[in-house]
Amino acid sequence: MAAIDRTTVAAFPLFAGMPAADLDEMLREARSAHHPKNTAVFEQGEPADAFFVLVHGHVRASKATPDGQQIVVRYVSPGEIFGVAPAIALTHYPATATAVVDSVVLAWPSSAWPRFVAHHPTMATSALQTVGSRLQEAHTRVMEMTTEQVERRVAHALLRLAKQSGRKTAEGIEIDFPISRQDVAEMTGTTLHTVSRILSAWEQRGLVSGGRQRIALLDPHKLFGIAEGKDG
Amino acid sequence: MAAIDRTTVAAFPLFAGMPAADLDEMLREARSAHHPKNTAVFEQGEPADAFFVLVHGHVRASKATPDGQQIVVRYVSPGEIFGVAPAIALTHYPATATAVVDSVVLAWPSSAWPRFVAHHPTMATSALQTVGSRLQEAHTRVMEMTTEQVERRVAHALLRLAKQSGRKTAEGIEIDFPISRQDVAEMTGTTLHTVSRILSAWEQRGLVSGGRQRIALLDPHKLFGIAEGKDG
DNA sequence: GGCGCTCTTTGCGCCGGCGCAACTCCATCG
DNA sequence: CGATGGAGTTGCGCCGGCGCAAAGAGCGCC
Numbered sequence: 001m002a003a004i005d006r007t008t009v010a011a012f013p014l015f016a017g018m019p020a021a022d023l024d025e026m027l028r029e030a031r032s033a034h035h036p037k038n039t040a041v042f043e044q045g046e047p048a049d050a051f052f053v054l055v056h057g058h059v060r061a062s063k064a065t066p067d068g069q070q071i072v073v074r075y076v077s078p079g080e081i082f083g084v085a086p087a088i089a090l091t092h093y094p095a096t097a098t099a100v101v102d103s104v105v106l107a108w109p110s111s112a113w114p115r116f117v118a119h120h121p122t123m124a125t126s127a128l129q130t131v132g133s134r135l136q137e138a139h140t141r142v143m144e145m146t147t148e149q150v151e152r153r154v155a156h157a158l159l160r161l162a163k164q165s166g167r168k169t170a171e172g173i174e175i176d177f178p179i180s181r182q183d184v185a186e187m188t189g190t191t192l193h194t195v196s197r198i199l200s201a202w203e204q205r206g207l208v209s210g211g212r213q214r215i216a217l218l219d220p221h222k223l224f225g226i227a228e229g230k231d232g
Numbered sequence: 233m234a235a236i237d238r239t240t241v242a243a244f245p246l247f248a249g250m251p252a253a254d255l256d257e258m259l260r261e262a263r264s265a266h267h268p269k270n271t272a273v274f275e276q277g278e279p280a281d282a283f284f285v286l287v288h289g290h291v292r293a294s295k296a297t298p299d300g301q302q303i304v305v306r307y308v309s310p311g312e313i314f315g316v317a318p319a320i321a322l323t324h325y326p327a328t329a330t331a332v333v334d335s336v337v338l339a340w341p342s343s344a345w346p347r348f349v350a351h352h353p354t355m356a357t358s359a360l361q362t363v364g365s366r367l368q369e370a371h372t373r374v375m376e377m378t379t380e381q382v383e384r385r386v387a388h389a390l391l392r393l394a395k396q397s398g399r400k401t402a403e404g405i406e407i408d409f410p411i412s413r414q415d416v417a418e419m420t421g422t423t424l425h426t427v428s429r430i431l432s433a434w435e436q437r438g439l440v441s442g443g444r445q446r447i448a449l450l451d452p453h454k455l456f457g458i459a460e461g462k463d464g
Numbered sequence: 465g466g467c468g469c470t471c472t473t474t475g476c477g478c479c480g481g482c483g484c485a486a487c488t489c490c491a492t493c494g
Numbered sequence: 495c496g497a498t499g500g501a502g503t504t505g506c507g508c509c510g511g512c513g514c515a516a517a518g519a520g521c522g523c524c
């Protein structure tokens with residue numbers, strides 16, 4: 001019983017070019033769920049019995065090492081498919097998905113995936129492209145991690161977040177969901193201490209404006225310079 | 233004019249379950265090419281006008297930063313598809329593929345991909361799983377890079393190489409293609425100096441045996457211990 | 465409205481691993 | 495068979511950023 005209207009999701013790339021009737025049919029099979037802020041959509045290691053599309057909100061995908069360290073894999077924006085473990089033949093989720101604000105997701109049982117793909121070959125193509133672009137992202141990240149200084153990595157991460165989920169305000173571009181220094185540290189492979197120091201320094205130079213779980217970019221252009229290693 | 237026989241490639245996962253006639257048809261469209269040691273199959277930034285399957289040999293996929301630093305993305309083993317840029321909607325190759333030994337590849341023009349997928353939906357599924365597992369690899373690597381010491385990362389890298397392309401010898405498991413300290417450094421995000429120091433130390437402890445572009449694991453079990461942080 | 469918790473800031477000291485440089489060792493090629 | 499250059503080894507010194515610690519600030523909950 002999805003309370004989600006077709007018009008809400010028709011524009012999502014996954015459903016691009018799908019006839020309205022087919023889309024309605026798919027939505028009928030979907031379960032829609034609300035996840036309050038800071039609750040998990042699924043946890044790393046659980047059986048992968050569903051895949052998801054984010055309708056409203058923001059979801060953080062994170063991965064934990066055996067000894068408990070966390071890294072943030074990515075932030076999911078509305079319209080994106082996530083938890084694609086079933087599509088890539090994983091039986092268990094390789095990461096944890098947590099709603100960072102109140103969020104609404106559509107969920108389909110894993111068993112539906114092969115059937116959907118058979119009926120709508122474009123879904124396979126679309127999924128392939130999504131996973132492909134995430135692979136690109138991941139490789140870019142590996143490159144940054146191995147070749148760039150921490151400060152540049154943090155700049156890159158903030159610019160990427162702003163691009164993906166930035167909201168224009170009077171003073172600049174604010175990241176549209178709560179994000180802590182710890183989160184940024186886990187995205188960039190450093191410690192919250194170092195992130196805090198870097199952001200403090202930038203704040204003094206007027207490049208960013210901080211706050212509790214809040215980051216706004218005041219001077220994206222200068223930040224881009226830092227990200228590219230052309231610091232002044 | 234592919235000089236490649238069906239039986240050579242029938243076992244490759246990409247073609248799993250494909251009728252012999254269809255496979256023959258696909259092979260007819262393929263161009264087979266020999267790439268001598270240390271020559272490029274394709275270069276980063278070139279238009280992605282083909283995708284490939286490795287038949288014999290070993291191919292290194294590497295990526296360069298704008299300022300010329302290299303990282304090794306992965307080593308391709310026989311039977312694997314690579315250069316999948318066309319399948320994930322990239323117009324240019326994001327990395328360079330270099331034969332590290334004399335190698336034989338099959339190549340299909342990019343334009344063939346959509347047609348193949350339409351005729352053989354299992355190819356899309358297979359490609360999705362391949363890209364998915366590479367995504368997993370990449371995330372694992374990001375995790376290792378951010379949470380593990382250099383020595384552990386090197387141990388992990390060697391174990392992975394041995395698993396993927398190890399050849400049992402009298403003394404242990406030898407990596408089946410020429411690989412330099414520099415290559416290992418570019419896989420693990422460190423410098424060849426550090427890799428050299430680490431391997432020298434291990435050689436003295438009898439864990440590995442080195443040589444010019446040669447690495448053999450004499451005591452994989454102890455190496456695994458190091459990789460997991462349980463060093464003695 | 466006040467308490468407590470989480471998030472953040474900042475100081476201090478240390479060290480793993482990088483940068484640099486010099487030297488050795490082989491493999492290949494003419 | 496000697497020359498050449500790529501690959502590997504190793505010493506030395508430095509420093510970016512982590513670990514630890516402790517205090518300060520803002521938010522949410524009761």
